């Protein structure tokens with residue numbers, strides 16, 4: 001990657017490389033913006049950015065994936081508008097950092113990523129967080145503050161009203177553990193996963209057009225639920241404050257669609273806690289059932305699944321050694337995550353790929369979900385995956 005950077009930009013100065021991982025969420029979907037619980041894992045799939053200061057007064061960013069070079073005078077970056085382009089992520093982050101008082105100097109950035117784009121594995125947050133670290137080039141920043149700045153870049157500059165999960169796990173992931181995050185207090189804890197199981201993500205290879213608009217619609221429906229419930233109970237500030245039992249008595253206050261959305265969120269928060277408890281007891285079958293309940297709730301009550309995701313979940317559940325399966329991330333395409341016994345991994349990979357090909361004529365991507373570390377500077381450059389090379 002150092003050679004690729006020198007080849008692209010010239011220059012003989014020190015080049016540093018920063019990495020931020022993608023993520024898979026094991027359970028707790030569409031709960032983060034309702035200030036509830038999530039349980040993601042940082043992946044080995046990651047975005048790497050090699051950076052070096054330059055003396056040209058420019059910010060230059062080259063993406064190997066896009067095969068595209070973009071540049072701006074660095075003193076114009078604060079005034080740039082959204083372009084609906086991949087550079088919105090690093091530019092949005094640069095603007096947030098500048099607004100927070102960090103000096104962003106002229107620099108050359110080379111971006112390389114193994115996080116598949118549009119697969120629901122949070123390539124956006126991986127790009128935001130790696131870009132932030134590259135732009136800071138080693139300047140110290142509090143990790144929680146950085147997660148919030150990156151989330152704000154996505155909300156206000158990119159225009160996606162996301163919660164904090166993706167940016168948070170990109171920064172707080174830990175090798176070997178899932179992370180349970182309380183999206184209200186922003187406390188987190190490492191949760192070790194039972195040794196006899198492994199998790200695999202399967203990519204539908206589709207991203208339906210609805211994904212962006214429906215996400216915003218769901219956030220509005222949840223806000224509408226809270227507003228209606230507050231008329232009865234002013235202490236409720238978010239769906240986090242409502243228990244499944246309390247919601248049952250409040251549903252008549254809500255329009256039917258809003259009631260179903262709220263039911264998903266409230267039950268899903270409870271499932272995260274039940275999943276962690278079951279894991280601590282080594283009750284793997286219960287963990288699996290909770291994953292399937294989560295999927296059914298996303299499918300029927302929250303309505304963010306799609307035929308490809310449902311097919312992958314149903315196919316997985318028919319394979320011997322599979323314990324649980326559900327969609328992961330925002331939905332409308334992207335990936336499922338499946339919990340299975342180690343010895344079933346080969347059978348699962350082959351079986352699910354064959355069934356998906358036969359049904360949709362597409363080869364699904366399958367990725368290991370081994371928990372990896374959160375973002376940081378890459379010390380051992382040999383660990384960086386190879387890029388496409390120079391044209």
Ligand code: GLA
Nearest residue numbers: 029030162163164165329330
């Ligand atoms: C997307 C968002 C997250 C979260 C998930 C759904 O990944 O970026 O904040 O809301 O969807 O759980």
